[in-house]
Amino acid sequence: EAGVVQSPRYKIIEKKQPVAFWCNPISGHNTLYWYLQNLGQGPELLIRYENEEAVDDSQLPKDRFSAERLKGVDSTLKIQPAELGDSAVYLCASSLQGMNTEAFFGQGTRLTVV
Amino acid sequence: GENVEQHPSTLSVQEGDSAVIKCTYSDSASNYFPWYKQELGKGPQLIIDIRSNVGEKKDQRIAVTLNKTAKHFSLHITETQPEDSAVYFCAASITGNQFYFGTGTSLTVIP
Numbered sequence: 001e002a003g004v005v006q007s008p009r010y011k012i013i014e015k016k017q018p019v020a021f022w023c024n025p026i027s028g029h030n031t032l033y034w035y036l037q038n039l040g041q042g043p044e045l046l047i048r049y050e051n052e053e054a055v056d057d058s059q060l061p062k063d064r065f066s067a068e069r070l071k072g073v074d075s076t077l078k079i080q081p082a083e084l085g086d087s088a089v090y091l092c093a094s095s096l097q098g099m100n101t102e103a104f105f106g107q108g109t110r111l112t113v114v
Numbered sequence: 115g116e117n118v119e120q121h122p123s124t125l126s127v128q129e130g131d132s133a134v135i136k137c138t139y140s141d142s143a144s145n146y147f148p149w150y151k152q153e154l155g156k157g158p159q160l161i162i163d164i165r166s167n168v169g170e171k172k173d174q175r176i177a178v179t180l181n182k183t184a185k186h187f188s189l190h191i192t193e194t195q196p197e198d199s200a201v202y203f204c205a206a207s208i209t210g211n212q213f214y215f216g217t218g219t220s221l222t223v224i225p
Binding site for chain 1: 118120146148150155156157158159160163165203205207209210211212213215216217218
């Protein structure tokens with residue numbers, strides 16, 4: 001069975017440009033997470049979905065970041081406009097619904113803003 | 115929110131020796147503590163977890179201990195092998211679906 005799939009793996013853009021990341025979770029996983037991982041740091045939650053509903057987006061910088069999970073499956077995370085400080089790895093994870101269930105991570109998208 | 119601190123940030127051990135990574139958490143309501151291993155260019159992968167009603171859990175060469183009173187938990191890897199080299203993250207969760215991660219420990223096992 002395929003794991004969490006993210007694309008692209010790498011993205012280099014100029015500041016002020018828009019960028020989008022895509023995530024396909026494991027089939028049957030209702031919960032989907034987007035995490036930000038800065039170099040040498042642990043992942044930090046940006047947003048969590050239960051099916052198509054964003055149940056925790058308190059850490060998402062809403063002035064420039066947006067996310068959607070149409071039909072409760074695939075998800076897209078967008079940044080517009082990108083800033084130099086957005087350079088990081090963006091990780092998507094999914095899990096079965098419920099408490100204390102294992103979160104499976106994708107390989108991440110490494111974003112470089114120049 | 116929860117604050118998780120992790121030490122050391124880097125750790126080098128000889129192959130066959132043991133490695134210990136320690137984490138502390140701030141919120142006594144945290145009740146689930148997973149450990150993740152992240153290899154270069156890959157996403158974190160769960161290697162072991164422990165719930166607050168258990169003091170110790172073991173899975174082959176890895177074990178995790180939890181001290182709720184002191185609010186700290188540790189990862190123990192015995193008989194280390196070169197393939198254990200990676201970055202390890204601890205995490206704590208109150209709700210079971212929102213995780214607060216430590217800053218990571220880069221483990222190098224020297225053959």
